[in-house]
Amino acid sequence: MKKRLVVFDLDGTLAPVGKGMAQEDVKLLKKIEDCGIKLAVCSGKPTYYLCGFARQMGFPDMILLGENGSVIQFGIHLPPQIYCTLPYERSVKSALRQIEEDISLMIPGIWFQPNSVAVTPFPRDEGEFQQIEDYLNEHKEKLEGIETFRHADSFDFVPGGITKYDGLQKLTQMTGITAEEMIAVGDGVNDAPMFSYAGMSLGIGLEDDHQVDRNFASISEAMAYILEIVS
Numbered sequence: 001m002k003k004r005l006v007v008f009d010l011d012g013t014l015a016p017v018g019k020g021m022a023q024e025d026v027k028l029l030k031k032i033e034d035c036g037i038k039l040a041v042c043s044g045k046p047t048y049y050l051c052g053f054a055r056q057m058g059f060p061d062m063i064l065l066g067e068n069g070s071v072i073q074f075g076i077h078l079p080p081q082i083y084c085t086l087p088y089e090r091s092v093k094s095a096l097r098q099i100e101e102d103i104s105l106m107i108p109g110i111w112f113q114p115n116s117v118a119v120t121p122f123p124r125d126e127g128e129f130q131q132i133e134d135y136l137n138e139h140k141e142k143l144e145g146i147e148t149f150r151h152a153d154s155f156d157f158v159p160g161g162i163t164k165y166d167g168l169q170k171l172t173q174m175t176g177i178t179a180e181e182m183i184a185v186g187d188g189v190n191d192a193p194m195f196s197y198a199g200m201s202l203g204i205g206l207e208d209d210h211q212v213d214r215n216f217a218s219i220s221e222a223m224a225y226i227l228e229i230v231s
Contacts, residue, residue: 001180003230006032007040007065007168007194009186010053013204013219014041017153026057028223033059035230040065040171042164042184042194044149044156046115047073047083063175068149068158068190069167070117072174082174085116086166088159092145099142099157107131119157149190156190165193183229185222202226 011017014025021029033039040063041050047066054062055076064073074082100112100119107128113120123129132155136148147163149156164184172178184191184198192211195201201212202222209215216222 001199003037003183003200003226004181005038005040005063005171005175005177006183006185006226007042007063007171007198009188009191009194009204010041010043010045010050011151012187013185013191015053020053021057022220025220025223028220028227029057029059032223032226032230035227037230038063038175038177042069042167044068044118044120044151044154044190046113047071047080048078051076051078063171065164065167065171067115067118067120068156068162069164069170069194070158070162072167072170084170084174086162086170088117088162089145092159095142095144095146096157096159099146102135102139102142103132106135113154117159117162120154122154151188151190163193164191165197168194168197183226185219185226200229 008014015021039059042065043050045066047064050064050066060076070086072084073080096119103110103121111122123132145160147158147160179197180199182198183200183202184194185202187204195211203209203212203215204219204222205217206212206215
């Protein structure tokens, strides 16, 4: 089936953590867009962060799915013309705020990503990572209805039932682009839900590649492959 949209993870996929895309990769991404393909980024980062990334790379019409798919924005303009937050239980919202408060008291001065939905603390060293791990093991009752992802630089606490799968499913409702018409590209455990939704899934350096159709050593190779498909 003809592909109409490619959705990329950001950190570790389109670009190294905390860095911009390589210029050669920007050119490849532009070529994909020039084939009439819509582009999306689905990341644990909030949409305002993704907005700056897309603006800097020169993709004003990119669809932005922030906080692991829980917040969706079309394009880089603020305020956005199309913007939505996926619904979740009020009790989960209260639980997330409690987790944020607990971690703040446990680790004074820890920085939290300014999210709309999720709670994302950034430990400063391995000791702080371990403190949060211990907290999770000791207070499992506080995690009811909440999904937890550990990354190289942070933790994500997100409402259960809201994953990148749900973000893409909502995107289908908003655009009419079906799962079979989507290609998902990612590198980590929180990308598995969108791999399972999209009609085609491409991994970047995955150690366990059974969940994707093809696995590539770099984003450059993956985008070259996409160009072969959509050209």
